[in-house]
Amino acid sequence: MQALPDFSAFGGVPAHAIRAHGVRAHAIRAITIDLDDTLWPIWPTIERAERVLLEWLHVHAPATAQSLQTAEAVRAVRNEIGSLRPDLAHDLNGLRRESIRLALTRAGDDHTLAEAAFDTFFAERQRVELFEDALPALEFLSSRWPVVALSNGTADVHVVGLGRFFHASVSAHRVGFAKPDARIFALAAEAAGVPADSVLHIGDDAMLDVKGAMDAGMHAAWLNRAGVDWPHEGVTPHATVASLAQLCQGLAQG
Incomplete structure (x- = not known):
């Protein structure tokens, strides 16, 4: 088992911050973890990918590029596809691809360019910049437990x-339902090979990640980097931390 990475640059956390509601490292047999806004900030990534897509369209489908110059125009097409294709509600790739196809068709460009345009967007969307504490946290967690990515x-x-x-990855667009649906948490626990009550889920979204995981019978750690108030009465996260580094320090002490 590897030693705890050096998290000193991120600040400490008292052990009771992790233990306050009953999470003990010895009771955890697997970790599930959200990706966007947990391991990296998502909106800078999406904005950059949309800029790259627009540059591609300027070259290959200029009329479509002209119609998508503003964020409002992009959002309007996306919302329209969401209404027209409720079957894609949990498939963000499908929504993006069909939004591009609709924009191409409306502008009079070749709608078959949608696949190549989407591939351009998707490749850039995979270029993420990790939060500073993400890599050492993943090293720590994966050296102790099977870790399953669980993402919408x-x-x-x-x-x-x-x-x-x-150890595995579970994504909403592949399984057909999204957090906070208890079924996706159950699939993640199954992928880890342990019961739900032996899993600690880590995520930034109070409803989708934390309440969803707790409703599914898991332990839940709320990654609250912004320091906002917990929004749900009647239920409290098993742990609330300001960073992944703090979470790992608390688990190491547990």
Whole structure:
């Protein structure tokens, strides 16, 4: 078993912050972890990918590029596809691809360019910039437990370059339902090979990650980097931490 990575640069956390509601490292047999806004900030990634897509469209489908110059225009097409294709509600890749196809068709460009345009967007979407504490946290967690990626997004941990840390990956667009649906948490526990009550789920979203995991019978750690108030009455996260580094320090002390 590897030693705890040096988290000193990220600040400490008292052990009771992790233990306050009953999480003990010895009771945990697997970790599930969210990706977007947990391991990396998602909106800078999406904004960059959309810029790259627009540059591609300027070359290959200029009329479509002209129609998608503003964020409002992009969002309007996306919302329209969401209404027209409820079957894609949990498939962000499908929504993006069909939004591009609709924009191409409306602008009079070749709609068959949608696949190549989406591939351009998707490749850039996989270029993420990790939070500073993400890599040492993954090293710590994966040296002690099987770690399963559990995401509503479309990042591929192998393409991103983090596949070595993960035992498995469960994504909403592949299984057909999304967090906070208890079924996706159950699939993640199954992928880890342990009961749900032996899993600690880590994520940034109070509803999708934390309440969803607890409703599914898991332990849950709320990664609250912004220091906002917990929004749900009647239920409290098993742990609330300001960083992944703090979470790992607390688990090491547990």
